[in-house]
Amino acid sequence: MERITRRRFLAGAFSALGASMLAACGQQAAAPAPTSAPAATAASAPTSAPATVSQTGSTVKIEYWHRIGGDSAKLLETFAAEFNEQMKGQIEVTSIAQGNIQELNQKVRAAAAGGGMPGAVMADDYDVTQYYASNILVPLDEYINSPEHGLTQEQIADILPNQFNRHKLAIYEGRTMAFTQGFSAFTTFWNVDLLKKAGVDAPPASWDEFPDHVRAVSKANGGVPGWLIGGAGDRYISTLKTYGVEWLKEGGNESNFDAPEALEIMTWWRALSDEALLAVPQESARDAFIAGQSIYFMDSSGNTARFSKDVKFAWDARLPFQRNTPKPVTETYGPVNAIPKTSAEQQLAGWMWIKWLLTPAVHARWAASTNYFPSTRSALNDAGLKAYYEGNPTARKLVDEVAPYATILPPSPALTEVRGQITANVVNEVLLGQLSPEEGQKKLKAEADAAIKRALGGA
Numbered sequence: 001m002e003r004i005t006r007r008r009f010l011a012g013a014f015s016a017l018g019a020s021m022l023a024a025c026g027q028q029a030a031a032p033a034p035t036s037a038p039a040a041t042a043a044s045a046p047t048s049a050p051a052t053v054s055q056t057g058s059t060v061k062i063e064y065w066h067r068i069g070g071d072s073a074k075l076l077e078t079f080a081a082e083f084n085e086q087m088k089g090q091i092e093v094t095s096i097a098q099g100n101i102q103e104l105n106q107k108v109r110a111a112a113a114g115g116g117m118p119g120a121v122m123a124d125d126y127d128v129t130q131y132y133a134s135n136i137l138v139p140l141d142e143y144i145n146s147p148e149h150g151l152t153q154e155q156i157a158d159i160l161p162n163q164f165n166r167h168k169l170a171i172y173e174g175r176t177m178a179f180t181q182g183f184s185a186f187t188t189f190w191n192v193d194l195l196k197k198a199g200v201d202a203p204p205a206s207w208d209e210f211p212d213h214v215r216a217v218s219k220a221n222g223g224v225p226g227w228l229i230g231g232a233g234d235r236y237i238s239t240l241k242t243y244g245v246e247w248l249k250e251g252g253n254e255s256n257f258d259a260p261e262a263l264e265i266m267t268w269w270r271a272l273s274d275e276a277l278l279a280v281p282q283e284s285a286r287d288a289f290i291a292g293q294s295i296y297f298m299d300s301s302g303n304t305a306r307f308s309k310d311v312k313f314a315w316d317a318r319l320p321f322q323r324n325t326p327k328p329v330t331e332t333y334g335p336v337n338a339i340p341k342t343s344a345e346q347q348l349a350g351w352m353w354i355k356w357l358l359t360p361a362v363h364a365r366w367a368a369s370t371n372y373f374p375s376t377r378s379a380l381n382d383a384g385l386k387a388y389y390e391g392n393p394t395a396r397k398l399v400d401e402v403a404p405y406a407t408i409l410p411p412s413p414a415l416t417e418v419r420g421q422i423t424a425n426v427v428n429e430v431l432l433g434q435l436s437p438e439e440g441q442k443k444l445k446a447e448a449d450a451a452i453k454r455a456l457g458g459a
Contacts, residue, residue: 060349061092062119062342067104067335072369073097079366083356091349093119101127108340112136117340120350124335126419128167128178129411131338138339139175141168143351151355159358162407163375167336171252171411178336179354182363182372185406186238186331187301187398188321192314194221194295203296207243207323211268214277217295226277228294230285232431233424235298237331237409239265244325247418247448248410253456255418255448257441261323266430266437273431280428300333301402304395305371317394319402332406334372371395373403414448414455422447 068076073095080095096118098104105127111117112134123131131137144150156164159180167178190203198220204213214226229235237247243261248254256262272278281288289297290310297303298320307315320330337354339347356362358375364382367374371392379385380399389396409415423444430440 059089059092060119060345061094062346062349062353064093064095064120064122064350064353065098065104065107065118066095066122067098067101068122068370069097072366075365075369079357079362082362083353086356087352091352093349093353105130108136112340117342118350119339119342119346120354121338121340122181122335123178123338125167125332125408125411126415128336128338129171129415130413131340132172132177133413136340137177138341138347139172139177140179140339140351141176143339143348143355144176149348149352149355158376158378160375160377160404162332162404166332166408167411169411178338179358180375181335181337181354181357182367182370182375183332183334183403183406184300184302184372185333185398185402186242186298186320187303187317187402188319189289189297189299189303189307189315189317191289191292191295192316194224194292194313196314197221203318204321207239207321210321211272214272214295215275218277221295223276224292225279225288225294226272227296227298228285228288229278229280230297230299231424232280232427233419233421236265236269236423236427237419238298238320241329241331241409242320242325243323244329246410248412248415248452252410252412253452255445255452257445257448262444263437263441266427266440269427270430270433270437274433278431280431301373301395301398302333302371304392304398308392308394315394317398317402319405328405330402330406332408373399373406412452412455414452417451417455418448422451 064076064080066073066076076095076097080093084092098107101124104122108117108121108123108127108131117136128137144156163180163183165176166180166183168174168176188203195201195203195217198217200213200217204210218224218226240247240256240259240262243265245256245259245261247256249256269278285294286297286299286303286306288294290307292313301317304317319328322328337357339350339354341347342350357366360376360378361382363374363376364379364385366372367379368385368388374380374385389399409419412418426435426440426444426447429435429443430437435443
């Protein structure tokens with residue numbers, strides 16, 4: 001992947017992903033918090049990880065910027081206090097909620113331009129790619145491999161491979177640019193009662209059977225919609241992945257929207273839309289499912305927390321339907337942590353903090369609070385997390401049946417625009433009958449490829 005320039009990154013506005021992406025991550029947006037100015041400004045990364053936290057003997061103070069809200073934001077403040085007590089006299093972390101995904105991104109961009117970067121930052125997958133392309137992050141490999149401050153082989157083996165290697169990618173020249181803190185995944189939820197009323201015991205085996213399946217179940221239930229979609233661009237690209245086709249071709253310079261599968265999905269989506277069995281409602285698709293107004297809801301696994309409290313009918317969840325995939329696959333959601341370029345001491349302090357967040361007891365509390373999948377196997381042995389799963393058994397089932405197959409979309413500086421704007425607009429135009437599926441595929445391919453070219457610095 002070609003690098004975009006720092007100036008292009010700082011000057012370009014990020015596309016708003018809106019509520020659909022926030023829902024995909026299973027979190028509510030936090031209210032923006034005032035940002036206090038850290039002591040150090042952005043600086044070049046050190047050539048190697050320092051051996052000690054502080055070269056001066058004074059406490060290294062850093063900020064941790066995130067986009068988590070509600071009780072989970074308060075838990076991060078509690079974590080910071082506990083960490084600070086353990087690291088008293090060495091490191092002091094202040095956890096600061098910086099609003100939603102877009103607002104946090106904007107503040108990182110502003111800090112990169114004017115100084116005052118945090119010691120550690122929460123980021124979503126597409127953000128990490130943008131930050132890497134602008135050369136404002138520190139690779140984590142030297143910290144991970146540090147004899148004094150790194151991870152043991154036992155600790156590395158404890159982390160799920162699909163999360164440990166989540167941002168150790170060829171486009172980063174094989175370096176690790178972010179560290180896991182739990183995750184969620186694209187998951188299929190369904191109304192068991194509606195299927196039973198139609199005499200159906202379980203969802204179909206694959207996407208091939210899905211259209212006729214929802215026609216039959218809907219007919220038996222007075223025409224209830226089969227699938228209400230919460231975000232056309234998000235779910236279209238997620239579905240394409242479960243067809244065994246990533247949205248981006250190898251090399252990162254061109255989209256895969258000219259693939260036959262891309263047209264196939266758009267065609268049956270349009271057919272079900274014409275029959276009023278599939279739609280992207282203006283109101284919340286999740287709320288409609290909770291109210292029993294749709295057969296299926298497909299979104300983040302994190303929804304099990306709310307469904308276990310609010311859904312009054314029998315429901316279940318599973319891995320998304322597949323089609324011609326050599327092995328099961330689904331999409332990973334949820335933020336990761338990264339370390340911006342500041343001073344050597346602040347960078348090491350940032351690493352110590354994000355590593356501490358993955359210690360078993362701490363990580364288990366985080367998973368129970370957020371309903372993210374734990375990224376470590378050892379967290380599942382925690383008594384508190386076990387108790388949480390006793391009250392939410394579907395979430396525990398998905399740990400085994402969905403979490404192992406979750407991978408990120410191919411990163412690209414263009415992904416935010418392609419997913420949040422271009423794909424969403426084109427798919428909606430097809431569903432509304434403004435474009436045929438063939439016209440939609442052609443337009444999607446052209447506009448996505450143009451966005452990729454722009455993001456990589458092309459004309």
